[in-house]
Each structure stands twice: as structure tokens, then as C-alpha cells.
Amino acid sequence: xxxxxxxxxxxxxxxxxADADSDxxxxxxxxxxPAREAASARLHxxxxxxxxxxxxxxxxALPHLRGDDFDDLALQSADDALMAILAKLDxxxxxxxxxxxxxxxxxxxxxxxxxxxxxxGREVPLKPETWELFAAERSSPQGRxxxxxxxxxxxxxxxxxxxxxQREVLVALAINxxxxxxxxxxxxxxxxxLYKTLHDARRKLRAHIAGKGMALESASxxxxx
Amino acid sequence: MNDDxxxxxxxxxxxxxxxxxxxxxxxxxxxxxxxxAGADADAEVPGMQAHLEGCPxxxxxxxxxxxxxxxxx
Numbered sequence: 614x615x616x617x618x619x620x621x622x623x624x625x626x627x628x629x630x631a632d633a634d635s636d637x638x639x640x641x642x643x644x645x646x647p648a649r650e651a652a653s654a655r656l657h658x659x660x661x662x663x664x665x666x667x668x669x670x671x672x673x674a675l676p677h678l679r680g681d682d683f684d685d686l687a688l689q690s691a692d693d694a695l696m697a698i699l700a701k702l703d704x705x706x707x708x709x710x711x712x713x714x715x716x717x718x719x720x721x722x723x724x725x726x727x728x729x730x731x732x733x734g735r736e737v738p739l740k741p742e743t744w745e746l747f748a749a750e751r752s753s754p755q756g757r758x759x760x761x762x763x764x765x766x767x768x769x770x771x772x773x774x775x776x777x778x779q780r781e782v783l784v785a786l787a788i789n790x791x792x793x794x795x796x797x798x799x800x801x802x803x804x805x806x807l808y809k810t811l812h813d814a815r816r817k818l819r820a821h822i823a824g825k826g827m828a829l830e831s832a833s834x835x836x837x838x
Numbered sequence: 839m840n841d842d843x844x845x846x847x848x849x850x851x852x853x854x855x856x857x858x859x860x861x862x863x864x865x866x867x868x869x870x871x872x873x874x875a876g877a878d879a880d881a882e883v884p885g886m887q888a889h890l891e892g893c894p895x896x897x898x899x900x901x902x903x904x905x906x907x908x909x910x911x
Contacts, residue, residue, distance in 0.1 A: 666906050709867035713907040717867050720902045724895070760842040767849055787848035793859075793895045805859045808893055815851035815892075822850075829850060 635711035663719035664690035671727045690722035728792040738789045739781040770821035779814040856888035862896045870904045
């Protein structure tokens with residue numbers, strides 16, 4: 614994942630979690646020769662533990678994989694996370710424990726690989742026929758009239774106000790539940806770019822509904838909090 | 839939450855400003871440790887909570903990191 618400049622948030626003074634253990638990790642990983650190799654090996658063990666944790670959380674969703682497949686996924690995730698961490702070591706700001714900072718790389722690598730594996734060989738639905746799914750949701754027996762009316766107006770906005778790309782992304786991510794990493798791979802783009810598209814599409818939908826004088830939050834969130 | 843509400847929530851996303859996926863990843867470890875320390879993580883990292891509500895993948899990553907990091911405390 615590409616790094617970005619966070620901007621104004623970087624100026625905020627947050628509680629520092631820098632500790633001796635984190636300092637020791639960074640120093641060892643920057644040391645020359647055998648000390649660095651030893652630290653890298655210890656870090657790999659840590660990352661493998663994190664990757665296995667993520668694999669174990671998700672393995673029930675992948676019943677067609679064998680134990681060896683999960684082991685390979687965890688190992689590959691730890692390998693890739695180690696490479697990413699060593700390349701980005703200078704970006705560790707000491708605002709969390711080093712281990713927490715490192716974990717997130719392994720968890721991300723494992724989660725992305727597992728989502729992609731779960732969708733391997735499956736068609737990613739992007740096309741207009743998926744509106745049948747939307748219609749089926751709309752006619753759900755649990756649906757109240759207010760939400761049905763809102764969903765109907767949203768379909769008008771989706772058809773009429775979104776660009777074709779925004780419509781495809783919204784249909785795939787929000788209606789059909791395609792994981793964003795899977796869609797990014799299929800469309801040869803990035804998670805960040807897709808989320809920006811989704812965000813823009815959602816803003817258009819909200820503006821359309823507001824323009825119609827319809828209430829948003831009461832319909833979508835009152836039972837969701 | 840029933841199907842209609844889930845669909846509405848997915849279509850409309852969170853209200854207000856939110857971080858991008860890249861910013862979320864950059865800040866995730868700090869946010870999680872603030873949460874684990876009992877600090878006001880949402881005030882320290884504005885836009886994170888909204889993003890976690892709107893992005894299922896980042897939401898999952900957050901849940902995993904919070905659980906794993908919590909075991910080290």
C-alpha cells in the first residue's frame with residue numbers, strides 16, 4: 614500500500630508510546646551485519662505469529678483450503694510484511710509500540726491474500742443485471758415503507774447521477790459485497806483509489822436524497838448504533 | 839440490522855469527513871493503542887471512526903489489530 618502525507622493531522626501532539634523495547638527494535642534493525650540479521654529473524658517470527666492469527670480468524674470462510682495452504686499464506690504474508698517494514702522503517706514515528714506498528718503490516722498482507730483467495734475464480738459482479746439483487750433487497754419483507762421509498766430514490770440516483778465507473782464500484786462494493794482488495798485487483802487499481810470513487814458516489818447519493826427533502830439518518834442508522 | 843438498513847448503510851456510507859484507506863493504515867497502530875489505553879482515540883484521530891464505519895476492509899483490519907495488540911498488554 615502506498616504511503617501518503619497525512620497533512621494537518623501530523624501536527625497534532627499525541628501521547629507517545631515510545632518505549633525502550635521499541636527503540637531497541639529500531640536500533641537492531643538499523644545495525645550493521647549479524648545484529649541486523651538476528652533482529653530481522655526475530656521480527657519475522659513476530660510477523661508470522663500475526664499472520665497466523667489473521668489466517669486462523671478467517672479460515673472458516675475458506676473451507677476449500679488445506680492446512681498447508683494456510684501455512685503457506687501465513688508465511689508469504691510474513692515475508693512480504695518484513696520486506697515492507699524494512700523499507701519503511703524510517704516512517705516509524707514511535708507513536709505506538711513497534712510491535713503494534715509491525716503487526717499491522719502482517720495483518721494487512723494476510724487479510725488481502727485471504728480475501729483474494731476467497732474470491733479466486735469467482736466472477737465479480739459489476740453489471741446492470743445485479744440490479745435484480747438490489748430489487749430483491751428492496752422488496753425484503755422486513756423493509757419498512759420509508760426505507761423502501763428511500764431505496765427507490767437511491768436507485769434513481771444511482772442510475773441517473775453516477776458515472777459508469779462510480780456505478781460499477783458502488784454496485785460491486787456496497788451491493789454485492791465484493792472485497793475492495795479483490796475489486797482493486799480485477800480493475801487494476803488500488804484500494805485507495807476505489808474507496809475515493811465509492812466516497813464520491815456516496816456523496817452524490819446523499820446530495821440527491823437531501824435534495825428530495827428525505828431523511829437519511831433515521832432510516833439507515835437508528836438501529837445500527 | 840435488517841437487510842434494508844445494511845444496504846442503506848453500505849450505499850450512503852458515513853456522514854462527515856473521513857480518512858482515506860491510506861491515512862487509515864498510517865494511523866491505525868496509534869489509534870488502536872489510544873483505544874487500548876482508554877484515551878479518546880476518536881478525538882486524537884479525527885475521521886478514523888467514520889472511515890472504519892464506511893470501509894469494511896479497514897474495519898476488519900482494525901478489529902484484528904486491536905485484538906492482537908491487546909494481547910500484548
